[in-house]
Structure formats: structure tokens, C-alpha cells
Amino acid sequence: MRTRPTTLDSLATIRNLGILAHVDAGKTTVTERILYATGTTHKRGEVHDGTTVTDFDPQERDRGITIFAAAVSCAWDGHRINLIDTPGHVDFADEVERALRVLDGAVAVFDAVAGVEPQSESVWRQADRHRVPRIAFVNKMDRVGADLDTAVESIRERLHPAPLATQLPIGTEERFTGVVDLVRMRALVWDDAGGAPGTLVEGPVPDGSRDEALRRRRLLEEAVAELHPAALEEFCDRETLSGATLTGALRDLTHSGAGVVVLCGSAYRDRGVEPLLDAVVAYLPSPLDVPAVRGVHEDDGQVRAADPQAPFAALAFKVNANGTGRLTYVRVYSGTIEKGDTVRDAGSGRTERVARILRVMADRHAQLDRAAAGDIVALVGLKTARAGSTLCDPAAPLLLEPPVVAEPVVSVAVEARRATDTGRLATALARLAEEDPSLVVRTDDETGQTVLSGMGELHLEVAVERIRQEGGFEVAVGRPGVAHRETVLRGVRGLVHRHVKQDGGAGQFAHIVLDVEPLGGEVGVTGFEFRSAVVGGRVPQEYVRAVETGCRDALAEGPLGGHPVTGLRVTLTDGSTHVKDSSDMAFRTAGRSGLREALRTCAMALLEPVADVTVTVPADAVGGVLGDLAARRGRVTGSESRAGSAVLTATVPLAELFGYATRLRSRTQGRGTFTTRPAGYAMAPGPVAAAGGSAPGADTVR
Structure with a gap:
């Protein structure tokens, strides 16, 4: 493992990447083989045996799926690779969202038989939103029905980048033994005689594969030349591309997202992992290659580049609170932090002291004296920071955009079976919500029950089981219910609302006129849009903003069943003010009451x-x-x-x-x-x- 980075040169040797895929595509097995190939572990863990490094939670081992994003670190070819193994189940997509927010690159794993599956498409779109460069690894090439070309075509049709296959399989299905590297025109074969892990043997391209390899190399060069201007210029001059030009062009296309390098292998049989690591180093970006982070407020006026000497700035993306302590996982974007330093939570304004800094290896940790720009580490000692909190130098505050938290769609009522455990249940639920922002705890106004909401049935099952296992008490769970919404089918125009209040002191006066209409052309469109069409300054701009805030307040409960309202556009068309009694509060109240009155008049749908x-x-x-x-x-x-x-x-x-x-x-x-x-x-x-x-x-x- 390399020493701590203190210069920009050493930042170029860091890769922060995630493993993304559909359930059962082999993400965790790929991670295990990476750790084994890099010498980080000395025994291959297996998902079916419950012996993997990253699936260390008892529920993950019992269910055989990844539930929580787990961070590990390893070294390859003079580079340090910080890797996050992400869940593949849709119920835990929020874990993927938080991980992608702090990653520089990703490896997307696809099943060689199924190709692009529904959740692999979803996580690909998540990576698109975060502009995370990716390379693709087509796994399970030894399965019956495995076909690289079919998988590549599904990437082209469903994900829409230009897939650039840089390998040709040697053998099919059970006879898959290696690949031809089309960039360097060499054969890579894994010899696993006797059941031992495959030993990589490099050699010339086999005679039986030479013609096909030359044809595919030509197709690769043509595809790259179409997308990369410098490669096109060389291709037109020489009618071929040199290895250096091809490698540089593939790296540029990966960074821009115009193309995705496709490799193949069988992680379970240790075939294809070493070339995958070489591709991570060659094509995915370092912290120096990604844009500098910016504050969300214009008045921050600061951009933080990946420089260990700059003021400290980091984003917390995961919190793990258990009986032995509280770990806050952070990505350091700039500066250097040492144990004992004081940091500021830019969102809350609180300052806290960092007691320890840990290099994370799933559920194991190694003590560090400091962490610098480009690092992904865990901090001990922070009591109030949450997932999405910005931690920064108190003398140089900066607020970074937090990860987006999805709205829960399924809810269950929960209560402790014994009344004496009610307080313990409240503590356990608070800790779960602290660790996972996509879990929401509330009290139902009508029934008084405690309601736990999440992203799906499995998400809630896992949460409740954690309470039982970690809390040591029994929990009763109600029948799941879904989160309904209300929307406008037919709107109303020119609704006049006056808010007038006089009770002896300063009065309140606000007069507004609202138009309400459906937001989209079809039922099911979600969102809210507010516009102002007031002319002549009849409603000052500061009061217009107050009306919008009041309208957003009114969206919390609709007239049909008290569900949140979505899919509508509200236009403020007219209004008037009073020279003394008008205020922000008066217009906010008018906006809230006026929209509620309008919704009772509109034709609504559930x-x-x-x-x-x-x-x-x-x-x-x-x-x-x-x-x-x-x-x-x-x-x-x-x-x-x-x-x-x-x-x-x-x-x-x-x-x-x-x-x-x-x-x-x-x-x-x-x-x-x-x-x-x-x-x-x-x-x-x-x-x-x-x-x-x-x-x-x-x-x-x-």
C-alpha cells in the first residue's frame, strides 16, 4: 500500500470507484476477487458460504444479497483503489445514490446471459445523473448461454452509450479459459488445473483466434475514431491506431461518457479480474481528473480543487451508529485532516472534534494519523453529522450539495410487544433513521401509532429485523400500506382569496388571485410548479416568494384523503397589498389557505x-x-x-x-x-x- 498522499502527483494514483449491478450479477464476487488478486485477502470469500468481506452483516449473509454499501481499500500497480460494493436490490437504491455522490468512477457488472437487467439499468441512470465515468464487466462468461456480443448489444440498445469491447473471449461457456486483449493484441489465459485459483498466463494470440481478433481490433479502432477527434486524425493518416493513441482515446471517451469500455470474464472462477484492475487504473479518473467541487450557495464564492494543501472540505455519505461507537464515512475533497482536528458541520453550524481516523475494510478498520484530498475514510467522534453533511475547515466554510433522498413508498406500523420496551424501540428507530435517510419515522395523527416508511417491503423487513437482532426485544409489525398521492385532473381559474386579520395589534392583509391547473398532459405526472404573472408590481417580489412558500405548505395534505398533492401548476395572476398590514407571513398564510380552497374546488384524483x-x-x-x-x-x-x-x-x-x-x-x-x-x-x-x-x-x- 502506498504512503499517505501529500502531493498532487500522488493523487493521480488514487481511484475511488463503486461496483454497480443488478441483483445476482456478481458484484460482491467481483469485489472479493479484486481483494484476493491484489493480495488484500489471502482466502477467496464466497457469497453462498457467507464468507465474503463486504457482506459482513448477518442479514446479508443469511439472505445472500448486499444490503449496505461497504467500503474496502486495496493496492494495484502502484495505485490505491478505494472501492465501494453497492446493493443491487431496488429497495436499497438510496445506498447506491449516496455512494455515487462521492465516487469518481464505477465498474458496472452485467450477467453474460441476461445482459442489461432492470436494476442494472436503474443504477446506470443514477450514475448518469452524477456523471460518474464507467467501464463495463460482462461476468459469468462460463455459464450456459453466455454471449459477449449479445450483452454488448443490450448495453447499446438499453443504456445508449457506445460500447467499446476491448476483449475477445477464448472459448465459450464451460470452455471459457481467457481473453484476447485487443488493445495490446495479446492472449490472457487462466490455468486453474486442480481446482486452484486461476494463474494468469500471457502469450501470443492463438492461431485459431487471430483472424477474428484482427477483425475486432479494426472495428474497435473505427468506433473509437468516430468518437475521438485525435484518434480520427491518426486513423485517417495511417489507417490504424497505435496502442498509445487507442489507450488515450479510450480513457478520454470513458471520462466524457461518450463511450464505455467493455471487458469480460468469470469472477467466480478467477478469470478476467487482473485485466479489469488494469482497466480501472488505465481508464477511470483519479481525483485530479474530476471537476472541483463547488458550494451550493452563490455567496460561498469558492471552488475546492483536489489539493491536500487547500482548506479542508469533505462530504459525509454514510453513518454507522452502533453500541460500540459512531462512524461517519466521508469523502475528502480538499485539504488534509488529522486526528484531534476540529471540523465544522456547514449545514448546522456546529463544530466537532475528530477523535480518530480509520481506513475502512468493511467491518474492520486500521488507524490513520491523517487523511488527505481524494481519500475515503471513517471518522470517529462526530456526534451530530448526518449522511449528506458537509464537514469543512471552521475558518473556510463551504456547503456542498447533499445526496438526494428518495421519498418512501411503503409504510408499516410498528410497536414493541412489551410496553417496557417502548423507549428502546424509539431509540432503535431514531438510530435507523440516522443511518439511513430513506427510512422515515413518524407518528400517525389519527391512530397514534408509530409508522416506519421506506423504499419497499424488503427494505422495511431488513430494518425491523435489525431492531430485533440489535435491540434484543420483539417488535409487532402492521400490514404494509403504500404512499398515495393526490393530483389535479381539472383546475380552476381566477380563485380570489383574501386574508384579513385584525386583533388589536398590527393587522394582517393579503389579497391573491390563483390559477391552478394540471402540470402535465397525462395523469401520473409528479412535481409542482409555481409561476407569477402579476404585472405592475401589484404584489412585490418578496411577497410572491411568500405566496409560493404558502402554496408548498398546502401540498402536504390534499382534500381527498389527506395525502400529499403533486402534479399541479399554480400561477399567481393578481393581488393587492395594504401599506401597513401586509407582510411575508400574511402572504404565506394567504398562499396556504388560498391553494387549499382552490384544491377543494378542483376535480381531484387519487x-x-x-x-x-x-x-x-x-x-x-x-x-x-x-x-x-x-x-x-x-x-x-x-x-x-x-x-x-x-x-x-x-x-x-x-x-x-x-x-x-x-x-x-x-x-x-x-x-x-x-x-x-x-x-x-x-x-x-x-x-x-x-x-x-x-x-x-x-x-x-x-
């Missing part, structure tokens, strides 16, 4: 969350599965045959998916699988709308 479902079942079970989807109000959108199975896609109300895993297993004798991803909102049917929607958490706990 929306329910829906999900895109992909179901993979044996061909002989298709009929029963289709009938079950129809009974769940599902709308089938497509089907295709793949390797003896049928893949069905449908849009299904989220409320109808509770318990679907058990139902699907019973209909397919345990051979069916399904995945989901959020698809927004759709109009609820008559019976649900008439009932005003299910109040999340209002059901009696079991």
Missing part, C-alpha cells in the same frame, strides 16, 4: 405508486403467472424467450406486490424469480379512490 416488474419463469408456467399478474391489476408490457425461460414485463400497482414472492414460488415450484423498480404513479381505481387510499400504518399491528 394516485397510487406503480412498479415495473420483470418476471422470469419456466415456459410451462407462463399462463398461470400471466393470470396472477392480471388479478393483481398488472398491465403486461412485453414478453420474450431466453435460454428456455420466459421473461415477462408488466406494470403493477405496488400495493398488489406485497407477498408476491411467495405466490410466484408456489406457482412455479420455486423456479420463478422477479425484480421490480419504481415506475412513478398512476390513477387509482374506483374502489381505492372512493376509500381515499390506504393510510400507511393505520392497520392494526400483528
